[in-house]
Amino acid sequence: MATAEDQTADPTRRRRRSAMEVIRELRQPKVAVMLALGFGSGLPFMLIGNTLGFWLAESGVKLATIGFLSWVGIAYLIKFLWGAVVDRVPAPLLGRLGRRRGWILASQIGVGLGLLGMASAGFGKLNISMLAGFAVFTGFAAAVQDTVIDAWRIESAVNVDELGLLTSAYTLGYRAALIATESLILMVASRLGWPVSYALYGLAMLIAIVAVLVAREPERADAVMEAKGEEAKAHPARAAFDVVVGPFIAFFRSHGVAMALLMLGMITLYHLSDYLRGPMSNPYYKALGLSKDTVGTVRLTIGLAGSLVGVALGGLASVRFGYKPTLIVGAILQPIAIAAFALLGLHGGDFPLVGGPVPISAFEAIMAADAFAIGFSGVALVAYMSSLTSLGYTATQYALLTSALAWAGKTLKGFSGVWVEGLQHGRTLLDAYAVFYLYCGLIGVPAVAFCIILAMAKPKVAEVV
DSSP: OOBHHHHHOOGGGOOOOOHHHHHHHHTSHHHHHHHHHHHHHHHHHHHTTHHHHHHHHHTTOOHHHHHHHGGGGGGGGGHHHHHHHHHHSOOTTTGGGOHHHHHHHHHHHHHHHHHHHHHHTTSSSOOHHHHHHHHHHHHHHHHHHHHHHHHHHHHHOSSHHHHHHHHHHHHHHHHHHHHIIIIIHHHHHHHHOHHHHHHHHHHTTHHHHHHHHHOOOOHHHHHHHHHHHHHHHHOHHHHHHHHHTHHHHHHHHHHOHHHHHHHHHHHHHHTHHHHHHGGGHHHHHHHTTOOHHHHHHHIIIIIHHHHHHHHHHHHHHHHHHOHHHHHHHHHHHHHHHHHTTHHHHHHTSOOEEEOSSSOEEHHHHHHHHHHHHHHHHHHHHHHHHHTTOBTTSHHHHHHHHHHHHHHHHHHHGGGHHHHHHHHTTTSOHHHHHHHHHHHHHHHTHHHHHHHHHHHHSOOOOOOOO
16 A cells, blocks of 8 residues: 555655745645645644643632643544544535535534633633533544544645645644634733633634635545445445554555554654643743733744744755654754743743843743744654555544554643642742653653654555555
8 A cells, every 4th residue: 555655756756846836836725725724723722722721720720620621632532533434434414525625614613613612611600511521522523623634635735745835834824823822812811801712713713614615625535535435335344344444454564563663652752742741831831920911922923933933944854854854853852942941940930031132031032942843843743644644544544643643642741730739749839840841851852762763764665556
């Protein structure tokens, strides 16, 4: 079974592209659609995660509870199940749009309604149970949306260069959504309150909904899906087996068992340190005495700039040096940037780093470095994982890879609040946070080792059928 990269182009025959060719490709309608879909995919992620933690912290909810509530995104851990569904079953009521577009639209409507439900739980006295329930619903819809948008992105690419272009557009849209839901929302919430802010972001899903309505269904994937549909009618038992087990067999056959396990291990560890610190980030800023406006402004300016530069350089490095060397650099940068946040706790708060006419505080510098590291490593990992899938199993296999990425982090991060509270014994709260961030940085070290082993390993040549 050929991987996505095999199906789209021979990587050994890639030629150097002129600046004008790149500019012409950037003007494709498909790129603009991908940018908007990436925005929609990223919109709910922080709203049921770290940003929700800020809302809860301001409402006086205990750290342990905030940590446990981070499990509302548990649906991301079983995305391979959603992949099996969207690979084989038409979307209810929306099947006429096509298998991919129909499921994207259905999941987008679910995300929008879920966010509006979360907003309604905050009007008057905060209803924690109602808020958690709608957050879980939003998480399920968001996980389905991620799964099918990833499939659309991979299947819509006509060659490996366009896959990289669409991946970069997706990442930029996704990062823009993260900035909007991590930073801009803090300034909105400080003026209008959290419930109104969540309602506005629920309505913002209309941006992605418009994009999917003007998008085109991937024709290559449709042909494969139709063939599998005919086979299912003739051999229903074999088709059922193919839906559940086929994607996994194809993945391990394409890459070899040892290499496939190595890939899954590396992907599992890659963003683990970032996941673990996630639920405690906003409560940490509150403990440091930083206002929502300050955090939001820094994220929206310096953080956004660092993220965009990181995404751009990560994409360029992937093309120039290859995915694996770029993954190694990203694996090194992430834990260093995360551990740097400990300086704020050890110092007792923010402090000037550079004086003069353009002063820079330690918080600003650390936020810029963190945004750069996450942007750089993230785009390389997404592009690398996208190249590993097989046509006909795109949604399920990519969902398997993203589930491997998320399962350990999303499971363990629920204990982050308990961890900080445990570290507080004999320490101040800020000292406990500082130690917590240092530990999170150390947890990123094994990912570096796995990336190096993966880079040195000899891959199996995929069999093209």
